[in-house]
Amino acid sequence: MDRDPPVAEDVATLVALPFGIAIAWALARKDFWGKALLDGLVHLPLVLPPVVTGYLLLIAFGRRGVIGGFLADLGIVFAFRWTGAALACGVMGFPLLVRAIRLSFEAIDARLEDASRTLGADSWRVFLTVTLPLALPGIIAGMVLCFAKALGEFGATITFVSNIPGETQTISSAIYTYLQTPTGDAAAARLVIVAIIISLIALVASEWLARRAGTRLHGG
Amino acid sequence: MLTVEVEKQLGEFRVIAKFEAPDGVTALFGPSGSGKTSIVNMVAGLVTPDRGRIMYNRTLLFDSSGVDEPPHRRHIGYVFQDGRLFPHMTVAQNLDYGRRMYRLPRDSAAQARIVDLLDVGHLLERRPGKLSGGERQRVAIGRALLMQPRLLLLDEPLASLDAARKREIFPYLLRLRDQQVPMIYVSHHAAELRRIATTVVRVDSGRVTGVGGAELLDAADADAL
Numbered sequence: 001m002d003r004d005p006p007v008a009e010d011v012a013t014l015v016a017l018p019f020g021i022a023i024a025w026a027l028a029r030k031d032f033w034g035k036a037l038l039d040g041l042v043h044l045p046l047v048l049p050p051v052v053t054g055y056l057l058l059i060a061f062g063r064r065g066v067i068g069g070f071l072a073d074l075g076i077v078f079a080f081r082w083t084g085a086a087l088a089c090g091v092m093g094f095p096l097l098v099r100a101i102r103l104s105f106e107a108i109d110a111r112l113e114d115a116s117r118t119l120g121a122d123s124w125r126v127f128l129t130v131t132l133p134l135a136l137p138g139i140i141a142g143m144v145l146c147f148a149k150a151l152g153e154f155g156a157t158i159t160f161v162s163n164i165p166g167e168t169q170t171i172s173s174a175i176y177t178y179l180q181t182p183t184g185d186a187a188a189a190r191l192v193i194v195a196i197i198i199s200l201i202a203l204v205a206s207e208w209l210a211r212r213a214g215t216r217l218h219g220g
Numbered sequence: 221m222l223t224v225e226v227e228k229q230l231g232e233f234r235v236i237a238k239f240e241a242p243d244g245v246t247a248l249f250g251p252s253g254s255g256k257t258s259i260v261n262m263v264a265g266l267v268t269p270d271r272g273r274i275m276y277n278r279t280l281l282f283d284s285s286g287v288d289e290p291p292h293r294r295h296i297g298y299v300f301q302d303g304r305l306f307p308h309m310t311v312a313q314n315l316d317y318g319r320r321m322y323r324l325p326r327d328s329a330a331q332a333r334i335v336d337l338l339d340v341g342h343l344l345e346r347r348p349g350k351l352s353g354g355e356r357q358r359v360a361i362g363r364a365l366l367m368q369p370r371l372l373l374l375d376e377p378l379a380s381l382d383a384a385r386k387r388e389i390f391p392y393l394l395r396l397r398d399q400q401v402p403m404i405y406v407s408h409h410a411a412e413l414r415r416i417a418t419t420v421v422r423v424d425s426g427r428v429t430g431v432g433g434a435e436l437l438d439a440a441d442a443d444a445l
Contacts, residue, residue: 115298116306116317117266118265119294
């Protein structure tokens with residue numbers, strides 16, 4: 001490896017975001033065949049034991065997996081790579097992301113979207129200029145929850161892509177590894193502090209952003 | 221001239237409306253819950269009729285044979301009872317929204333004229349949350365006018381306001397009428413309509429029961445007694 005892989009937790013949150021917004025919107029606003037099934041699938045990682053989720057990911061996205069094999073031909077490999085760690089983190093955080101965004105979509109007054117349509121906005125522009133900005137506080141909250149879940153992600157990641165330092169380690173699995181080595185206490189403590197700091201910053205930042213977005217929405 | 225001939229089942233309630241509205245101010249007049257708002261929603265394109273046709277001048281807006289122009293291509297302005305300003309935009313951005321969405325060229329003369337007409341110049345930098353009810357409704361009227369509508373729909377534009385605010389807004393609406401902006405004006409207040417309407421369409425339990433002049437308002441008052 002000639003470079004450090006990106007931090008799996010960050011990549012997971014960012015890549016999951018557009019999918020999360022799309023699915024949350026569909027669940028909040030559309031009626032379609034299989035909606036209950038999609039809802040269930042999205043929430044599955046929340047209730048399944050993480051090891052089971054990791055195992056399912058391994059079956060689907062492993063080198064010989066159904067999807068993994070196909071993607072490997074395209075040069076996208078998840079197995080035992082940081083991309084796999086990001087995928088696992090993303091899948092585990094996804095239900096929380098979708099949930100928060102969906103709630104904020106549902107809270108938006110659809111009559112504002114009607115007003116926007118009479119003012120000449122097609123569906124796409126209604127979404128971009130009215131729905132999305134009004135959902136912003138929920139989207140931020142969802143991202144923080146997803147990121148926090150990814151930080152704590154252990155079971156699914158370790159099952160799917162193992163625990164390879166500098167490649168597939170999340171902050172949680174790294175702390176675990178250090179605790180297993182006789183001289184690792186100090187390193188583990190350092191990571192614990194890092195985890196606390198990152199979590200605090202994420203919480204404070206999201207609170208601040210949501211408050212700012214909130215005052216913007218309700219007259220400020 | 222707006223031609224409406226529509227049918228729509230809404231739960232237990234059925235709207236069957238047929239009328240012609242010449243230019244000027246056409247009042248849709250009737251008690252609350254008589255289907256007036258459903259009718260203007262169909263004209264705006266927000267509600268799709270089950271059957272019928274809607275035509276404005278020579279343009280077919282809806283026909284059950286397969287024409288259904290979406291609201292964002294109808295060029296029909298809509299002032300809602302509750303204003304519905306976008307809370308995340310300033311007043312200036314609200315006013316400019318329709319022009320941007322319809323991709324009209326910036327026309328600062330028209331903008332200045334309407335801002336002036338409605339006296340909202342001092343509000344431009346504020347957000348809707350910081351406006352009084354009357355100010356909000358004036359901005360809503362301005363927003364609908366600045367998209368250069370060929371027809372303006374007003375659904376009980378004064379109903380959410382107290383008497384003083386009503387007196388504040390009404391002169392602006394009279395000015396619009398005098399500037400030949402074609403309007404469909406929904407209200408259940410005969411007194412309000414007597415001052416502004418040029419044609420009256422009476423609506424009762426989902427049906428049009430009369431089309432004519434101000435005499436229909438008097439008859440309604442008589443009914444009420």
